[in-house]
Amino acid sequence: MYPELSQRWAKIRNEMKKDNTEACLLTSSANLFYSAGRVFKGYIYIGKEGDPLFFIQRPVGLKGDNIHYIKKQEDILPLLKTLVNELPANIAVEADYLSYNDYKRLEKAFDGIEFKNANTLLRMARAVKTDYEIQKLKESGLKHAALYSHIPAIYEEGMTDTDISIELERLSRQMGSLGIFRIFGASMEVFAGSVIAGDNADSPSPYDFAMGGSGINPSLPVGADGTLLKPGMTLMVDLGGNFNGYMTDMTRVFVVEELKNDLAKKAHECSRIIQEEIKKIAAPGVEAKKLYEKALEIAESCDLKRYFMGHTQQAGFIGHGVGIEINEMPVLAPRSRDILEKGMVFALEPKFVIPGVGAVGNENTFVVTDNGIEQITNLDEDILSIGL
Amino acid sequence: MYPELSQRWAKIRNEMKKDNTEACLLTSSANLFYSAGRVFKGYIYIGKEGDPLFFIQRPVGLKGDNIHYIKKQEDILPLLKTLVNELPANIAVEADYLSYNDYKRLEKAFDGIEFKNANTLLRMARAVKTDYEIQKLKESGLKHAALYSHIPAIYEEGMTDTDISIELERLSRQMGSLGIFRIFGASMEVFAGSVIAGDNADSPSPYDFAMGGSGINPSLPVGADGTLLKPGMTLMVDLGGNFNGYMTDMTRVFVVEELKNDLAKKAHECSRIIQEEIKKIAAPGVEAKKLYEKALEIAESCDLKRYFMGHTQQAGFIGHGVGIEINEMPVLAPRSRDILEKGMVFALEPKFVIPGVGAVGNENTFVVTDNGIEQITNLDEDILSIGL
Numbered sequence: 001m002y003p004e005l006s007q008r009w010a011k012i013r014n015e016m017k018k019d020n021t022e023a024c025l026l027t028s029s030a031n032l033f034y035s036a037g038r039v040f041k042g043y044i045y046i047g048k049e050g051d052p053l054f055f056i057q058r059p060v061g062l063k064g065d066n067i068h069y070i071k072k073q074e075d076i077l078p079l080l081k082t083l084v085n086e087l088p089a090n091i092a093v094e095a096d097y098l099s100y101n102d103y104k105r106l107e108k109a110f111d112g113i114e115f116k117n118a119n120t121l122l123r124m125a126r127a128v129k130t131d132y133e134i135q136k137l138k139e140s141g142l143k144h145a146a147l148y149s150h151i152p153a154i155y156e157e158g159m160t161d162t163d164i165s166i167e168l169e170r171l172s173r174q175m176g177s178l179g180i181f182r183i184f185g186a187s188m189e190v191f192a193g194s195v196i197a198g199d200n201a202d203s204p205s206p207y208d209f210a211m212g213g214s215g216i217n218p219s220l221p222v223g224a225d226g227t228l229l230k231p232g233m234t235l236m237v238d239l240g241g242n243f244n245g246y247m248t249d250m251t252r253v254f255v256v257e258e259l260k261n262d263l264a265k266k267a268h269e270c271s272r273i274i275q276e277e278i279k280k281i282a283a284p285g286v287e288a289k290k291l292y293e294k295a296l297e298i299a300e301s302c303d304l305k306r307y308f309m310g311h312t313q314q315a316g317f318i319g320h321g322v323g324i325e326i327n328e329m330p331v332l333a334p335r336s337r338d339i340l341e342k343g344m345v346f347a348l349e350p351k352f353v354i355p356g357v358g359a360v361g362n363e364n365t366f367v368v369t370d371n372g373i374e375q376i377t378n379l380d381e382d383i384l385s386i387g388l
Numbered sequence: 389m390y391p392e393l394s395q396r397w398a399k400i401r402n403e404m405k406k407d408n409t410e411a412c413l414l415t416s417s418a419n420l421f422y423s424a425g426r427v428f429k430g431y432i433y434i435g436k437e438g439d440p441l442f443f444i445q446r447p448v449g450l451k452g453d454n455i456h457y458i459k460k461q462e463d464i465l466p467l468l469k470t471l472v473n474e475l476p477a478n479i480a481v482e483a484d485y486l487s488y489n490d491y492k493r494l495e496k497a498f499d500g501i502e503f504k505n506a507n508t509l510l511r512m513a514r515a516v517k518t519d520y521e522i523q524k525l526k527e528s529g530l531k532h533a534a535l536y537s538h539i540p541a542i543y544e545e546g547m548t549d550t551d552i553s554i555e556l557e558r559l560s561r562q563m564g565s566l567g568i569f570r571i572f573g574a575s576m577e578v579f580a581g582s583v584i585a586g587d588n589a590d591s592p593s594p595y596d597f598a599m600g601g602s603g604i605n606p607s608l609p610v611g612a613d614g615t616l617l618k619p620g621m622t623l624m625v626d627l628g629g630n631f632n633g634y635m636t637d638m639t640r641v642f643v644v645e646e647l648k649n650d651l652a653k654k655a656h657e658c659s660r661i662i663q664e665e666i667k668k669i670a671a672p673g674v675e676a677k678k679l680y681e682k683a684l685e686i687a688e689s690c691d692l693k694r695y696f697m698g699h700t701q702q703a704g705f706i707g708h709g710v711g712i713e714i715n716e717m718p719v720l721a722p723r724s725r726d727i728l729e730k731g732m733v734f735a736l737e738p739k740f741v742i743p744g745v746g747a748v749g750n751e752n753t754f755v756v757t758d759n760g761i762e763q764i765t766n767l768d769e770d771i772l773s774i775g776l
Binding site: 027039061095096117189203219244245313324 | 550558
């Protein structure tokens with residue numbers, strides 16, 4: 001892992017230089033996995049130069065260079081003084097992740113050193129993936145597509161959306177899924193992802209999702225709600241594939257027996273046109289918001305704007321970066337300032353909710369290449385019939 | 389839900405009075421589920437008197453009294469001024485949950501009003517469950533025990549710990565499990581819980597667990613690691629039962645074919661003695677740390693201290709409150725200041741790790757009653773053989 005981690009440290013330091021950040025001190029699972037290659041309880045310290053230092057509380061017994069065991073965060077500064085020639089003038093910590101109380105305690109433990117925000121910096125560094133990370137995402141995309149290819153064989157008459165979800169969760173775990181679903185930011189909770197049938201697609205969610213679903217309990221009001229699948233109803237499968245710590249995002253839509261609703265057919269076709277048109281224009285240097293604008297323009301030209309990205313509640317984006325977390329940069333939204341770069345990986349999900357039928361539209365994950373984008377979630381894009 | 393929620397608001401206000409807190413403003417999923425009966429994106433405001441106010445961002449269309457839609461947290465104060473006779477002198481917000489940046493933004497939006505910490509207050513209020521909550525935990529305990537009763541029928545020769553976990557995850561979902569596992573505090577990530585075989589029980593975890601397991605990926609280094617089950621090896625099943633938003637905690641141990649190791653047999657017997665002795669002394673008014681001391685005393689008298697609550701890495705507690713989250717009050721640890729009260733619900737998990745064999749010892753969830761404790765996870769306490 002050393003050459004791979006070295007590359008990532010260089011990317012982080014490149015971002016640090018941009019605003020004169022002299023050191024980073026990271027502790028969230030996502031940023032530890034990125035910068036240290038594994039999760040532990042403790043901190044990684046990345047200074048301007050030299051190998052990073054690891055201040056670890058648990059687990060006991062980790063071996064390697066620059067590992068220093070600590071009991072509490074107050075132990076870091078005294079140790080740091082013995083390990084570096086010069087203390088940094090400022091340290092970036094995860095101000096969008098650490099709780100207020102944890103931040104204040106850490107700030108006190110570094111008395112006198114200015115604190116900056118590491119989250120924006122790390123989101124920037126992580127937005128452009130390394131070759132190794134792209135490989136991991138491609139592996140996840142292969143598994144994700146293979147998982148969905150089972151859906152027609154899983155369905156039996158009398159099943160609910162929840163039943164289908166449970167069988168897919170099991171298969172994904174058998175294929176190596178870690179189960180957990182990592183989301184950046186406060187409070188968003190999702191289990192596995194969403195399998196949504198019929199009008200449950202129009203149940204608004206607590207989050208900025210195109211379609212939420214009302215869930216099976218008010219404790220977790222998202223996703224499958226136990227809807228019995230019936231002829232003509234669509235089933236949207238939008239699970240997060242987390243097979244190796246890197247998450248692809250992918251949606252396919254199925255219909256029980258036969259799709260007879262013309263509006264739903266038209267909307268699915270419109271979603272495919274949006275994907276095709278975006279594939280033509282997406283490339284390094286293109287503004288992410290241009291992709292949003294193009295999608296909206298096509299949805300409008302199809303006279304489907306009122307169903308676009310939700311109906312009762314509409315989402316304010318058409319895509320998002322993916323990686324260790326499901327909501328990385330770039331954000332494909334109207335006010336996004338992100339610009340596509342080679343190595344970025346994003347999910348594109350132009351979807352529609354048709355009342356009385358359900359959700360339609362595909363979602364795929366793409367890697368930004370030298371002069372375009374490459375789709376890494378490849379499976380039939382039609383609305384496939386199940387239960388014929 | 390109104391009478392139930394009213395009871396909870398009274399409990400929260402009772403804690404507020406103790407330190408002159410005039411209002412609470414809560415937004416975490418766990419505290420919203422507790423105080424509002426469902427999760428949404430937004431805030432519940434609980435003043436000194438009157439019904440709470442709901443400031444909601446999403447989902448659209450929620451109906452009910454005192455619901456006010458907002459676009460952002462800055463909209464709350466102007467609205468509040470029109471809704472209450474007098475602004476509170478202080479407001480408690482979730483300082484152990486809100487990110488530093490979210491807290492600072494909220495503080496700015498309430499310019500001039502002193503902020504206090506709501507998390508400690510809510511942990512106190514939630515520690516003693518209402519009758520309805522105890523009912524939910526008992527329902528969860530019944531399902532949890534029924535789930536584990538399938539284990540001997542699930543096992544087949546050639547299975548790994550992960551295989552067993554996957555089948556139990558599926559069954560639990562079929563029995564209504566929500567899948568997610570709620571933990572209070574930063575960074576602890578667990579999927580479903582732990583199914584740990586043989587020496588994987590001795591792999592230290594990043595968290596304060598008696599046994600961690602190394603997991604299947606460095607992104608999530610806890611739990612099952614794909615160990616092939618072999619004769620004489622123990623299999624510890626410690627999944628969180630989250631069937632209705634309230635989580636019980638329960639562990640049972642199995643052995644492939646026959647347990648021949650005398651030390652492991654002795655340690656399991658010691659775990660059972662600890663549970664029996666603690667049942668005799670636990671009651672309202674008893675200090676939680678006394679239960680820890682009693683457990684340690686018995687482990688020492690059995691000459692098993694070096695294996696107690698882990699071997700390579702030992703955990704610093706023998707039990708913990710459960711409810712909406714898996715780590716509520718009371719904490720059964722040496723420095724705990726918690727005192728048992730009627731209506732508290734806690735898990736007791738005196739476990740041992742025996743090198744070369746695996747983990748032994750049971751875990752059960754108990755409700756504190758008028759004059760003792762009642763076990764709500766009831767299933768055979770022996771080490772059952774699988775694969776005979």
